[in-house]
Amino acid sequence: MKIALYPGTFDPITKGHLDIIERASHLFDKVIVTVAVNSSKTPMFTTEERMELIRSAVKEIKLKNVSVDAFSGLLVNFARKKKASALIRGLRAVSDFEYEFQMALMNRKQAPTITTVFLMPHEKYTYLNSSIIREVSRLGGDVKDLVPTAVQKLLDQKLKTR
Amino acid sequence: MKIALYPGTFDPITKGHLDIIERASHLFDKVIVTVAVNSSKTPMFTTEERMELIRSAVKEIKLKNVSVDAFSGLLVNFARKKKASALIRGLRAVSDFEYEFQMALMNRKQAPTITTVFLMPHEKYTYLNSSIIREVSRLGGDVKDLVPTAVQKLLDQKLKTR
Amino acid sequence: MKIALYPGTFDPITKGHLDIIERASHLFDKVIVTVAVNSSKTPMFTTEERMELIRSAVKEIKLKNVSVDAFSGLLVNFARKKKASALIRGLRAVSDFEYEFQMALMNRKQAPTITTVFLMPHEKYTYLNSSIIREVSRLGGDVKDLVPTAVQKLLDQKLKTR
Amino acid sequence: MKIALYPGTFDPITKGHLDIIERASHLFDKVIVTVAVNSSKTPMFTTEERMELIRSAVKEIKLKNVSVDAFSGLLVNFARKKKASALIRGLRAVSDFEYEFQMALMNRKQAPTITTVFLMPHEKYTYLNSSIIREVSRLGGDVKDLVPTAVQKLLDQKLKTR
Amino acid sequence: MKIALYPGTFDPITKGHLDIIERASHLFDKVIVTVAVNSSKTPMFTTEERMELIRSAVKEIKLKNVSVDAFSGLLVNFARKKKASALIRGLRAVSDFEYEFQMALMNRKQAPTITTVFLMPHEKYTYLNSSIIREVSRLGGDVKDLVPTAVQKLLDQKLKTR
Amino acid sequence: MKIALYPGTFDPITKGHLDIIERASHLFDKVIVTVAVNSSKTPMFTTEERMELIRSAVKEIKLKNVSVDAFSGLLVNFARKKKASALIRGLRAVSDFEYEFQMALMNRKQAPTITTVFLMPHEKYTYLNSSIIREVSRLGGDVKDLVPTAVQKLLDQKLKTR
Numbered sequence: 001m002k003i004a005l006y007p008g009t010f011d012p013i014t015k016g017h018l019d020i021i022e023r024a025s026h027l028f029d030k031v032i033v034t035v036a037v038n039s040s041k042t043p044m045f046t047t048e049e050r051m052e053l054i055r056s057a058v059k060e061i062k063l064k065n066v067s068v069d070a071f072s073g074l075l076v077n078f079a080r081k082k083k084a085s086a087l088i089r090g091l092r093a094v095s096d097f098e099y100e101f102q103m104a105l106m107n108r109k110q111a112p113t114i115t116t117v118f119l120m121p122h123e124k125y126t127y128l129n130s131s132i133i134r135e136v137s138r139l140g141g142d143v144k145d146l147v148p149t150a151v152q153k154l155l156d157q158k159l160k161t162r
Numbered sequence: 163m164k165i166a167l168y169p170g171t172f173d174p175i176t177k178g179h180l181d182i183i184e185r186a187s188h189l190f191d192k193v194i195v196t197v198a199v200n201s202s203k204t205p206m207f208t209t210e211e212r213m214e215l216i217r218s219a220v221k222e223i224k225l226k227n228v229s230v231d232a233f234s235g236l237l238v239n240f241a242r243k244k245k246a247s248a249l250i251r252g253l254r255a256v257s258d259f260e261y262e263f264q265m266a267l268m269n270r271k272q273a274p275t276i277t278t279v280f281l282m283p284h285e286k287y288t289y290l291n292s293s294i295i296r297e298v299s300r301l302g303g304d305v306k307d308l309v310p311t312a313v314q315k316l317l318d319q320k321l322k323t324r
Numbered sequence: 325m326k327i328a329l330y331p332g333t334f335d336p337i338t339k340g341h342l343d344i345i346e347r348a349s350h351l352f353d354k355v356i357v358t359v360a361v362n363s364s365k366t367p368m369f370t371t372e373e374r375m376e377l378i379r380s381a382v383k384e385i386k387l388k389n390v391s392v393d394a395f396s397g398l399l400v401n402f403a404r405k406k407k408a409s410a411l412i413r414g415l416r417a418v419s420d421f422e423y424e425f426q427m428a429l430m431n432r433k434q435a436p437t438i439t440t441v442f443l444m445p446h447e448k449y450t451y452l453n454s455s456i457i458r459e460v461s462r463l464g465g466d467v468k469d470l471v472p473t474a475v476q477k478l479l480d481q482k483l484k485t486r
Numbered sequence: 487m488k489i490a491l492y493p494g495t496f497d498p499i500t501k502g503h504l505d506i507i508e509r510a511s512h513l514f515d516k517v518i519v520t521v522a523v524n525s526s527k528t529p530m531f532t533t534e535e536r537m538e539l540i541r542s543a544v545k546e547i548k549l550k551n552v553s554v555d556a557f558s559g560l561l562v563n564f565a566r567k568k569k570a571s572a573l574i575r576g577l578r579a580v581s582d583f584e585y586e587f588q589m590a591l592m593n594r595k596q597a598p599t600i601t602t603v604f605l606m607p608h609e610k611y612t613y614l615n616s617s618i619i620r621e622v623s624r625l626g627g628d629v630k631d632l633v634p635t636a637v638q639k640l641l642d643q644k645l646k647t648r
Numbered sequence: 649m650k651i652a653l654y655p656g657t658f659d660p661i662t663k664g665h666l667d668i669i670e671r672a673s674h675l676f677d678k679v680i681v682t683v684a685v686n687s688s689k690t691p692m693f694t695t696e697e698r699m700e701l702i703r704s705a706v707k708e709i710k711l712k713n714v715s716v717d718a719f720s721g722l723l724v725n726f727a728r729k730k731k732a733s734a735l736i737r738g739l740r741a742v743s744d745f746e747y748e749f750q751m752a753l754m755n756r757k758q759a760p761t762i763t764t765v766f767l768m769p770h771e772k773y774t775y776l777n778s779s780i781i782r783e784v785s786r787l788g789g790d791v792k793d794l795v796p797t798a799v800q801k802l803l804d805q806k807l808k809t810r
Numbered sequence: 811m812k813i814a815l816y817p818g819t820f821d822p823i824t825k826g827h828l829d830i831i832e833r834a835s836h837l838f839d840k841v842i843v844t845v846a847v848n849s850s851k852t853p854m855f856t857t858e859e860r861m862e863l864i865r866s867a868v869k870e871i872k873l874k875n876v877s878v879d880a881f882s883g884l885l886v887n888f889a890r891k892k893k894a895s896a897l898i899r900g901l902r903a904v905s906d907f908e909y910e911f912q913m914a915l916m917n918r919k920q921a922p923t924i925t926t927v928f929l930m931p932h933e934k935y936t937y938l939n940s941s942i943i944r945e946v947s948r949l950g951g952d953v954k955d956l957v958p959t960a961v962q963k964l965l966d967q968k969l970k971t972r
Contacts, residue, residue, distance in 0.1 A: 002513065023601050027488065027572055043632070075786040086513055091577075091604060102775040104606050110789050115509050118577060118604035120590050123450050127264040139236040141272050164326070164351065185439050189410055191325065203756040248351055253415075253442060266444050277347050280415060280442035282428050287748040288933050303758050398949040426937040434951050451588040463560040465596050609774050613912040625884040627920050661950050671925050675812065675896055734837055739901075739928060744952065752930050763833050766901060766928035807966070 004028040004086040004117065005079050007071070009036050010050045011043040012132055012151045016125030018057050020090040023119050025063045032082055033058070037072040044134050049154065057148035076111035083113065091118040092126050166190040166248040166279065167241050169233070171198050172212045173205040174313045176295055178287030180219050182252040185281050187225045195220070196246055199234040206296050211316065219310035238273035246276065254288050279284040328352040328410040328441065329403050331395070333360050334374045335367040336475045338457055340449030342381050344414040347443050349387045356406055357382070361396040368458050373478065381472035408438065413473035415442040416450050490514040490566050490572040490603065493557070495522050496536045498637045499530040500619055502611030504543050509605050511549045517542040518568055519544070530620050543634035549566065562597035570600065577604040578612050594645040652676040652734040652765065653727050657684050658698045659691040660746070660799045662781055664773030668738040681706070685720040692782050697802065705796035720749050723760035732762060738776050741765040752776050753789055787790045814838040814896040814927065815889050817881070819846050820860045821853040822961045824943055827937030828867050828898040833929050835873045842892055843868070847882040854944050859964065867958035886921035894924065901928040902936050 004024055010017060010033070024031045035050050045053065047070050056069045071078040079087060087107060089100050106114035121128075125146075133143050137155045144152050166186055171197070172179060186193045197212050201317040207215065209232050216230045241249060249269060251262050266278035283290075287308075295305050299317045306314050328348055334341060334357070348355045359374050369377065371394050378392045393451050395402040403411060411431060428440035445452075449470075457467050461479045468476050490510055496503060496519070510517045521536050523606050531539065540554045557564040565573060573593060575586050588601035607614075611632075619629050623641045630638050652672055658665060658681070672679045683698050693701065695718050702716045719726040727735060733740075735755060737748050752764035769776075781791050785803045792800050814834055820827060834841045845860050853860070855863065857880050864878045881888040889897060897917060899910050914926035931938075935956075943953050947965045954962050 027601055027603065046717075051524070074789050101463050101606055102777075105609055105775045106780055106784055106789070107714070109793065110784070113512070115513055116606060118606070120587055120602060120604070121525065123448055123591055126450055127267045129264075129715055132264055132268055136236070136268055136272070141236045141238075141268070145271065163799065188437070189439055189441065259452055267447055273881055275350070277351055278444060279351065280444070282425055282440060282442070285429055285936050286933055288778075289753045294750055294754055297759075298722070298754055303722050303724075303754070368946070398951050400951075426939075426942055429937045430942055430946055430951070433955065434946070451591045455586075455587055456592055460560070460592055460596070465560050465562075465592070469595065610771055612771055612774055613915045615912075618912055618916055622916055622920075624886070627884050627886075627916070630918065672922070675925055675927065730938060748929060753933055761836070765837065766930070768911060768926060768928070771915055784884055 001029040002086065003026065003030045003032065003082060003084045004088050005034050005075075005082060005084040006034050006088040007034040007036055007075055008045065009041075009130065010054055011130050012045050012050060012120075012133065012147065012155070013054050013057055014128050014130060014147050014151075015145075016090065016092070016113070016121045016126070016128040017054075018061065018148060019121045019125055020088065020119050021058060021066060022061060022063060024088045024117075028086065029065060031063075031066045032084065033066060033068045034075075034078065035068070035070040036075075044158070045154070050157050051147070053151050056150040059079050060148060060150075073111065076107050076114060079114050080111060087114060087116045088135065089116060089118050090121050092121060092128075163191045164248070165192045165194065165244060165246045167194050167237075167244060167246040168250040169196040170199055171203075171205065171292065172216055173198065173292050174207050174295065174309065175211060175216050175219055176260045176287070176290055176292060176309050176313075177307075178252065178254070178283045178290040179216075180223065180310060181283045181287055182250065182281050183220060183228060184223060186227060186250045186279075189230050189279075191224075191227060191249065192241075193250070194246065195228060195230045196240065198229070198230040198237075199232050206320070207316070212318070215313050215316065218312040222310060223313075226314070228243055236272065238269050238276055241276050242273060249276060249278045251278055251280050252283050254283060254290070256298050256308050325353045326410065327354045327406060327408045328412050329356050329358050329399075329406060329408040330412040331358040331360055332420065333362065333365075333454065334378055335391075335423060335454050336369050336374060336457065336471065336479070337378045337381055338449070338452050338471050338475075339454040339456060339469075340414065340416070340445045342385065342472060343359045343445045343449055344412065344443050345382060345390055346387060348412045349390050351441075352410065353389060355387075355390045355412070356408065357390060358399075359392070359394040360399075361394050368482070369478070377472070377475050377478065380474040384472060384474075398434065400431050401476050402440055403438050404435060411438060411440045413440060414445050416445060416452070424438055437438065467483065474486075487515045488572070489516045489518065489570045490512075490574050491518050491520050491561075491568060491570040492574040493520040493522055493561055495524065495527075495529065495616065496540055498531050498536060498619065498633065498641070499540050499543055500611070500614055500616060500633050500637075501631075502576065502578070502607045502614040503540075504547065504634060505606050505607045505611055506574065507544060507552060508547060508549060510574045510603075511552050513603075514572065515551060517574070518570065518586060519552060519553045519554045520561075520564065521556040522561075523556050530644070531640070536581070539634070539640065540562050541639050542636040546634060546636075560596065562593050562600060565600050566597060566632050573600060573602045575602055575604050578607060578614075649677045650734070651678045651680065651692060651730060652736050653680050653682050653730060654736040655682040655684055655723055657686065657689075657691065657778065658692050658702055659742040660777060660781065660795065660803070661702050661705055661794050662773070662776055662794075662799075664738065664740070664769045664776040665702075665717070666709065667737065667769045667773055668767050669706060669714060670709060670711060672736045672765075673714050675765075676734065677701045679711075679714045679736070680732065681714060681716045682726065683716070683718040684723075685718050690771075692806070693802070695767060701796070701799050701802065704798040706767060708796060713776075722758065724755050724762060727762050728759060735762060735764045737764055737766050738769050740769060751788050769770075811839045812896065813840045813842065813892060813894045814898050815842050815844050815885075815894040815956065816898040817844040817846055817885055817890060817962050819848065819851075819853065819940065820864055821940050822855050822860060822943065822965070823864050823867055824935070824938050824940060824957050824961075825930045825955075826900065826902070826938040827864075828871065828958060829931045829935055830898065831868060831876060832871060832873060834898045834927075835876050837927075838896065841873075841876045841898070842894065843876060843878045843953050844885075844888065845878070845880040846885075849869060854968070857965070863958070863961050863964065866960040870958060870960075884920065886917050886924055889924050890921060897926045898913060899926060899928050900931050902931060902938075 053070050058066045213230050220228045382390045544552045699716050706714045868876045
């Protein structure tokens with residue numbers, strides 16, 4: 001059985017991420033979407049919220065072989081524990097490229113048998129990421145075409161109560 | 163009448179910005195240089211100073227159809243209020259490219275009839291931006307060829323009084 | 325009156341080009357789509373066919389202020405003759421960037437008062453160009469979502485008769 | 487069973503290609519290395535030679551689930567016939583990026599259920615490709631660290647008999 | 649006598665830096681590795697530690713014409729004081745490119761006779777930098793192939809005592 | 811004595827090349843500008859013309875330690891024969907970057923002790939190369955600010971007699 005990890009901050013999950021998850025779910029027997037718990041950054045959504053938003057989005061498009069988890073520490077240690085043979089990364093644009101390659105390389109040095117696999121999201125999500133979603137939402141802009149329903153709701157709620 | 167907005171932080175305006183303003187003033191009937199009031203960043207110059215420096219620089223090169231304004235919130239809302247049909251952005255180098263495209267796309271999602279227009283500054287300003295002006299000035303370097311006269315003066319003044 | 329030239333090979337026009345034409349038609353009083361007659365390359369479509377395909381596509385989306393022309397020789401000479409103040413170029417991806425900047429610069433050296441204006445096509449056309457249309461069509465692939473109706477027809481016709 | 491196609495010109499196969507093949511062979515149940523028969527280019531090696539060089543290189547590193555084939559026409563048609571769910575592409579450098587994305591996108595338009603998977607070769611092969619191998623060999627340079635043994639031999643042979 | 653400065657943060661020195669130092673030491677009569685003392689960032693290693701780690705690494709590979717120094721303020725002033733005619737910079741990847749060119753340009757404006765010289769590290773260090781070394785070490789990953797021995801030791805020591 | 815080779819096609823030499831030659835002449839004791847004799851391309855200028863144009867341009871700016879030569883075959887063999895320790899390359903833009911790195915790497919594999927040194931031309935030459943000079947001249951455009959006087963003359967002569 002081929003298991004793939006899809007690590008990320010997912011603060012929050014966008015339709016671009018969801019598109020990658022769907023593609024990965026067809027390529028691997030099992031996909032574990034893995035929320036990075038990074039003590040040095042302050043995310044907009046808590047780890048629990050981010051996991052719940054992913055679960056809800058995955059459920060909505062009826063993907064059976066996708067689960068959600070969280071990790072801190074070295075990614076490859078978590079991958080080994082989960083017996084994953086692949087790490088999934090979305091590659092949208094040139095600016096992603098070099099950082100992603102640097103991480104892929106470093107992960108390979110730590111765990112040579114785990115391969116980083118780059119997938120390309122649908123072109124309509126080429127310039128989409130979580131930070132622009134947060135920024136536009138905060139300014140009162142409309143992001144409903146770009147995030148799953150549950151994210152839209154929680155964004156509205158968070159921003160209303162400020 | 164075709165109105166264009168040229169939004170930016172302009173902290174401070176450089177000769178690269180001024181070059182874009184001049185080009186835009188020939189293409190559109192009216193150009194509104196629009197200082198972004200961003201509550202999360204601490205600029206070197208206040209909004210009022212940044213606006214005044216732009217006004218002074220624009221006056222020096224005698225552009226009649228250029229005015230200066232400030233905005234906070236969602237750029238496209240401000241553009242709609244000003245009846246602008248174009249957003250001007252300078253495009254200097256590959257690193258600008260993807261961020262600018264991301265913003266252009268997001269603005270288009272919010273307001274499909276407002277078009278982002280990219281202009282290329284003179285090649286002598288290819289590697290120039292406000293942050294390197296601030297950095298070099300602070301270290302005592304000479305930036306007088308790269309900024310309008312009024313900026314040079316205010317920089318000198320600010321840095322002397324530290 | 326602001327006149328803009330949109331030069332290109334258009335061998336054949338794609339929906340990405342058409343998207344740029346539409347945006348430009350809202351920004352300028354008149355847009356002249358200008359087919360480059362380049363003696364050193366052998367295009368798939370004749371100059372006349374390429375012009376006719378553009379005319380047909382422009383008509384279909386009911387743009388009134390767009391005309392079609394052809395030129396050989398130095399672009400800026402043609403632009404001067406047509407009293408154009410702007411050259412339109414679509415900018416899709418990083419690989420376009422440097423060639424386009426080189427051309428923009430050279431044109432500016434030849435005619436300083438004519439400004440190159442870069443527009444960004446819809447993100448669904450980010451990776452689209454004429455050469456991939458020709459290549460995929462020749463191999464029997466389906467490009468009907470990516471080109472205007474008349475192009476699809478003429479492609480079918482040309483490839484059937486081979 | 488997950489089948490992946492690894493299409494390319496392989497004129498000739500390099501150690502960079504071989505590195506990608508090995509990684510893919512761990513991720514998928516079956517990998518079919520597929521030589522593109524392109525009537526418009528004149529390769530240095532015949533289709534048969536290129537296939538034989540790949541077979542020999544694959545055998546040397548003892549990969550059991552890798553086979554070699556050739557195709558002409560539309561890649562996705564061949565992929566469908568072979569029941570492949572993935573297309574493998576090596577991604578080395580920024581210059582690869584946009585062409586590869588364009589191809590991936592076009593293939594996806596033709597066959598939405600076939601996913602392009604990008605793998606990163608070992609960093610020592612970052613700047614390696616077939617054309618530089620041919621160029622350096624022709625000038626009498628040494629490429630033995632960069633190609634499989636059989637390629638080195640056939641290169642020597644071809645170049646001696648000129 | 650041709651003197652070159654190799655400025656950087658070196659927090660800490662990596663084998664990629666050391667590779668550049670070695671190349672530079674063959675090209676110039678004297679190379680001064682120069683640690684930037686930047687009051688606005690908090691480095692992991694003190695200026696003294698960073699200098700000592702460079703000295704130790706340089707000694708290990710027996711480079712005679714390399715010395716280590718530190719500077720604050722404007723780099724070109726320090727370069728003039730040291731009678732350097734060249735500034736050395738490693739260029740690994742596209743993301744380095746534009747920042748480095750911007751700095752090179754600004755330094756040239758300040759001191760036209762001092763030339764920035766870009767060297768390419770060994771390809772095995774293409775995606776290596778100090779910040780990924782710090783990040784991976786903190787998470788408990790293994791970086792011993794990527795840094796000089798003394799750096800490995802001090803990293804271990806610093807991270808153990810946290 | 812440090813000797814550097816500056817290889818290129820120089821078809822014809824531009825002011826961008828000349829700018830690099832001047833910088834290199836300050837860094838090295840001797841600079842040999844080396845015209846590549848490439849049997850597979852048909853240059854606009856003969857090898858002799860290209861060498862003569864370089865000589866004339868170098869003489870005009872009074873560089874004493876620069877000579878001109880030609881080579882065919884493997885560059886590093888020629889470099890060894892000339893006892894060069896450095897290969898000079900101009901690096902203008904991202905598109906140069908990867909090809910240049912590929913060549914630098916391959917040359918290093920062939921001759922590990924010869925180092926490729928990248929220099930950045932003046933920013934006004936960022937988007938300049940020989941091919942755009944040829945193209946614009948052929949179309950009747952004006953390139954006199956971008957090439958040495960002798961090149962301008964020979965271009966005029968060649969194009970008049972066609």
